[in-house]
Amino acid sequence: MQAATIKIFLVHGSPSGLRTAELSNWSGKAIAAPRTEISDLLKREELASPGFYLLTGVEPDSGERAIYIGEAENVANRLKGHATKDFWNAATVFVSKDENLTKAHIRYLEGILIEKANSNGAAIVMNSASSGARLPESDAAEMDVFLEKCLQLLPVLGIPDFNEKVDQASESKDLLYCKIKGLTATGKRTANGFIVFAGSQAVLEHRPSAKRMRDKREQLIEKGLLLEKDGHLVFVKDIEFGSPSTAGSVVRGGNTNGLTNWRNSQGIQLKEIEASET
Incomplete structure (x- = not known):
């Protein structure tokens, strides 16, 4: 992504309250x-325009991050219809300041975002499906640029679920390893925590003392993200965790200090690596 200047306006002065965000030389705007401040959001005149929106929160059964992605020609009216959904605790809306977004444009953007969210796997996508929309080549190119700017703003607004995962091959010098009972997991520090790469191995059995980690591991197994193979578990895809310790605990079957159990190829602990960088 290109360097950019972001302008954030805190409507009520609170960094977690109602706020708007814009990028320099961009026709879009995020609100x-x-x-708890949805009534103030719905009063914004921008929400009477076509746009797409994201509802973010926690999936009640699993406790995992959850996201719903929608579009509407009048976003305010559409958001009112989500009052019965209990998982979400924040709403983020994107509109065009020059009012050039059409129904086809926002359906196209919605479809791509749902596909990206499902592919990334950072949050549970609450949408059932989206057909998206086909656009003329020139319109599609224009919307791809618009979406790139939206993706640049989303992490700043507290939505990291579309961040591109780290490429293991291109970051080989920074790889870390967690080993136990002849098994090896490979991972890396990320801006949001710690990623364990596909193909990594984990112990099959939970430790007797494991409680919270037992639930976490069982959720990953139920989702098919950890599969049993030859007496151990294997990560089917890259999975990002909130910390090195959570990642290490899933690998080792119980509570683990990730700062000491993740080591580089020379055997140096993550704690020592980070101490040498400060």
Whole structure:
């Protein structure tokens, strides 16, 4: 992504409250608010325009991050219809300041975002499906640029679920390893925590003392993200965790200090690596 200047306006002065975000030389605008300020968000005149929106929160059964992606020609009216959904605690809306977004444009953007969210796997996508929309080549190119700017703003607004995963091959010098009982997991520090790469191995059995980690591991197994193979578990895809310790605990079957159990190829602990960099 290109360097950019972001302008954030805190409508009520709170960094977690109603706020708007814009990029220099961009026709788009983001408006975000926690659910507790949804009434103020709905009063914004921008929301009477076509746009797409993201509802973010926690999936009740699993406790995992959850996201719903929608579009509407009048976003305010559409958001009112989500009052019965209990998982979300924040809404983020994207509109065009020059009012050039059409129904086809926002359906196209919605479809791509749902596909990206499902592919990334950082959050549970609450949408059932989206057909998206086909656009003329020139319009599609224009919307791809618009979407790139939206993706640049989303992490700043507290939505990291579309961040591109780290490429293991291109970052080989920074790889870390967690080993136990002849098994090896490979991972790396990320801006949001710690990623364990596909193909990594984990112990099959939980430790007797494991409680919270037992639930976490069982959720990953139920989702098919950890599969049993030859007496151990294997990561089917790259999975990002909130910390090195959570990642290490999933690998080792119980509570683990990730700062000491993740080591580089020379055997140096992550704790020592980070101490040498400060």
